[in-house]
Amino acid sequence: MTLVQPYNPATGEKLDSVLATTPAQLQGLLEAAEAARPVYAALPAARRADFLDAAAEQIRAHTEELVHWAGLETGLPEARLRGEAARTANQLALFAALVREGSWVDARIDTPQPQRQPLPKPDVRSLRVPLGVVAVFGASNFPLAFSVAGGDTASALAAGCPVIVKAHPAHPHTSGIAARALQGAAQASGMPAGTVQIVFEPGVELGQHLVRSPVVKAVGFTGSRAGGLALLKLAQGRPVPIPVFAEMSSVNPLVIASSALARPNLAAGLAASISSSGGQLCTQPGLLFVPTGDAGDALLRDLAARLQDTQPCALLTRGIRDAYGQGIARLAEGAEALTPALPGDLPAASQLFQVPLEGFRQNPALAHEVFGPSSLAVRYDDPAQLPEVLAALEGQLTASLHADPAELPHLADVLAVMRERAGRVILNGFPTGVEVGHAMVHGGPFPATSDGQSTSVGTRAIERFSRPFAYQDFPDSALPPELQNANPLGLWRVVDGQRTQQAITQQAISPSEESA
Numbered sequence: 001m002t003l004v005q006p007y008n009p010a011t012g013e014k015l016d017s018v019l020a021t022t023p024a025q026l027q028g029l030l031e032a033a034e035a036a037r038p039v040y041a042a043l044p045a046a047r048r049a050d051f052l053d054a055a056a057e058q059i060r061a062h063t064e065e066l067v068h069w070a071g072l073e074t075g076l077p078e079a080r081l082r083g084e085a086a087r088t089a090n091q092l093a094l095f096a097a098l099v100r101e102g103s104w105v106d107a108r109i110d111t112p113q114p115q116r117q118p119l120p121k122p123d124v125r126s127l128r129v130p131l132g133v134v135a136v137f138g139a140s141n142f143p144l145a146f147s148v149a150g151g152d153t154a155s156a157l158a159a160g161c162p163v164i165v166k167a168h169p170a171h172p173h174t175s176g177i178a179a180r181a182l183q184g185a186a187q188a189s190g191m192p193a194g195t196v197q198i199v200f201e202p203g204v205e206l207g208q209h210l211v212r213s214p215v216v217k218a219v220g221f222t223g224s225r226a227g228g229l230a231l232l233k234l235a236q237g238r239p240v241p242i243p244v245f246a247e248m249s250s251v252n253p254l255v256i257a258s259s260a261l262a263r264p265n266l267a268a269g270l271a272a273s274i275s276s277s278g279g280q281l282c283t284q285p286g287l288l289f290v291p292t293g294d295a296g297d298a299l300l301r302d303l304a305a306r307l308q309d310t311q312p313c314a315l316l317t318r319g320i321r322d323a324y325g326q327g328i329a330r331l332a333e334g335a336e337a338l339t340p341a342l343p344g345d346l347p348a349a350s351q352l353f354q355v356p357l358e359g360f361r362q363n364p365a366l367a368h369e370v371f372g373p374s375s376l377a378v379r380y381d382d383p384a385q386l387p388e389v390l391a392a393l394e395g396q397l398t399a400s401l402h403a404d405p406a407e408l409p410h411l412a413d414v415l416a417v418m419r420e421r422a423g424r425v426i427l428n429g430f431p432t433g434v435e436v437g438h439a440m441v442h443g444g445p446f447p448a449t450s451d452g453q454s455t456s457v458g459t460r461a462i463e464r465f466s467r468p469f470a471y472q473d474f475p476d477s478a479l480p481p482e483l484q485n486a487n488p489l490g491l492w493r494v495v496d497g498q499r500t501q502q503a504i505t506q507q508a509i510s511p512s513e514e515s516a
Contacts, residue, residue: 004172004202009321010075010314010347018172021199026206030215032194033133033162039192041130041160045099045489047189052096052158054185059089059149062181066174070143073171075314080277081144088144088178091151091436095158098459104128106468107482107493111504125483126470130160131243132217134465135210137231138168138175139222140316141280146456147171148178148198151436152220152245155461157196164216166199166207170317175200204230211235211244218465221246222282222456224371225447232450245464246450247443249369250397251286252422252431255386255414257403260428261295266402270375271306273430275350278313279373280320283398283431286370288377289386290354300354300377304338307350307373314347315372324348327370334363335376348372354379357389367393387413395445395452396422398431421445423452 002020007013021029040048059066067081074081098104105127113121134156138147145151148165156163167175179198186195199206211219211234219235221228221244228246235244260266273285290296315321328351332341335353351374360366360378380386390399399418403411405427418425423444434442440458443449449456454464471479481488485504492501 002202004167004169004200006073006170006172007318008072008075009170009316009318015072015173018176018200020201021206023206023209026199026209029164029194029197029199030133030210030213033164033197034194034215036162036192036194037132040162040195043160043191045102047191048158048160049096049100051185051189051191051195052092052099052154054189055149055154055157055182056089056092056096058181058185059085059092059144059178062177063089065177066144069173069177070171073174074143074316076143076277076316084142084144087436088149091145092149092154094436094459095154095462098462099158101491102482102489103492104459104462105466105482105491107491109483109493109495109504111496112473122472123474124470124472125474125479126468127480127482128159128463128466129469131465131467132161133215134161134163134218134220135207135216136163136165137207137219137221137223137227138165138171140168140170140320141277141282142222143168143171143174144178146222148175149182151457151461152222153182153196155459156218156220156465159462159465161218161465162192162195162197164197164199164210166201166210169200169202172200207231208234211242212238214238214240217242219244219246220456220464223248225249225369228447228450243464244450245454245456247282247397247456248447248449249371250282250395250444250448251367251369251393252283252396252398252400253287253289253390253393253418254285254400254431255289255390255402255418256291256296256299257383257401257407257411258291258293258295259404259407260402261291261299263402267299267302267306269430270303271310271350273432274352274375275307275310275313275373276432278315278348279350280316280371281432283434284373284375285400285431286375287367287393288375289389290377290379292379292381296379300338300352304352307352308339310350310373312347312349313373320371321348324370324372324374327368327372328374330365330368331370331374331376334359334366338377350374352377357381357385361389361392383411383414387417390414390417390421393421395448397442397444397448398422398424398426400426400429400431402428423448423455 112123335355442457
């Protein structure tokens with residue numbers, strides 16, 4: 001009998017263990033998911049939307065229980081977890097609205113021209129269809145919004161894909177509550193058994209088996225670079241490779257122009273962005289570019305004082321705590337500490353370092369992510385130095401610029417490099433806090449993600465778990481409603497290159513219709 005043993009990271013005490021899934025049980029989950037796949041995919045969009053709305057309500061109904069256990073298993077503050085619970089429910093509801101409206105399928109219709117010379121033009125109609133069963137790996141730093149009922153699960157279910165979630169071993173109780181909420185919503189909504197399932201495991205073997213299974217057609221992951229790359233290697237080594245949408249590492253560079261140094265709330269905003277949730281946010285600004293001179297010195301003194309006054313926090317897991325200590329040691333070897341160091345066995349203290357631009361250039365290890373409440377200030381003399389340095393960085397989730405808007409034409413080269421290196425660029429703001437909406441992009445070039453063409457937050461995330469599919473010369477009665485002439489769902493569609501909600505009233509008869 002194998003157990004998953006969670007700990008309270010704030011106290012170190014053992015919490016109640018959870019029985020791990022057995023290999024035989026995992027095989028049963030895979031068979032159930034495969035049986036559910038065609039049934040769930042064929043359901044009308046309105047039925048899937050009702051299920052997602054019911055799931056949102058179930059998360060809201062279980063908020064107290066979720067917040068209680070997530071607090072015990074992660075040490076994160078209650079206010080943060082309540083906000084995350086609301087976000088989890090809201091994004092489920094957001095995807096319900098997206099599915100109910102329906103235009104996300106990107107229906108496109110090219111009507112036929114049988115008399116065209118030298119060759120007739122066929123009737124071709126396309127839309128997005130679900131990939132199949134999706135394996136989702138819960139994140140350590142977001143026990144709700146990026147875990148069992150989080151964005152990967154919500155977007156996969158919205159696309160019409162059954163989901164098997166590998167619960168993060170650090171918070172199995174929270175994960176179990178969320179899974180029961182989703183399964184209750186599925187049962188109440190008449191979804192097929194096997195639509196949402198969960199796997200508990202202290203190690204990696206069952207997760208590896210999930211990725212290797214021919215039943216699974218895509219993977220969603222939020223976590224370390226090592227973990228994401230391991231899953232990517234497994235997926236690419238299959239007889240039939242599958243996509244892995246992994247969010248991995250990012251230092252989120254933040255550039256401060258001289259004109260922004262005197263802003264009264266700059267140091268406070270930076271301190272909050274660096275230290276919030278123990279710095280354990282994927283968009284935490286781990287790299288600051290600060291002008292040399294008295295004004296830059298004053299900003300960093302203020303920032304260091306604010307970080308020093310920040311209450312040290314317990315990091316999510318022992319592995320994260322150990323990695324943070326190693327990262328701080330690496331920074332201390334190559335940069336000047338502006339905050340006092342605390343012994344490694346204490347809760348993680350917020351740390352600030354600085355290094356001259358040339359020293360940063362000569363020590364590439366300083367650009368590596370340190371997951372936790374620390375940041376490195378790189379001191380520069382002239383903004384003209386920055387494009388080359390930014391271009392040498394790896395792919396990022398975000399890049400930020402603090403400057404007077406009137407300066408933007410003079411900083412065009414900086415912004416151009418930021419656009420190449422990041423999935424989102426923020427002006428005069430802070431990268432932490434990712435709005436869940438229709439326009440958000442939470443992704444970026446490798447290694448921020450394994451697939452820089454997608455996002456894991458916002459409604460565009462549904463595209464990851466669907467693919468384009470076309471029908472050619474099918475009779476109208478055999479087409480899905482999204483592609484039928486009458487447009488019974490009232491979707492926005494692209495018909496002969498024009499976006500419209502209008503029905504197709506005059507259409508040449510296709511060969512299939514003529515023969516029918």
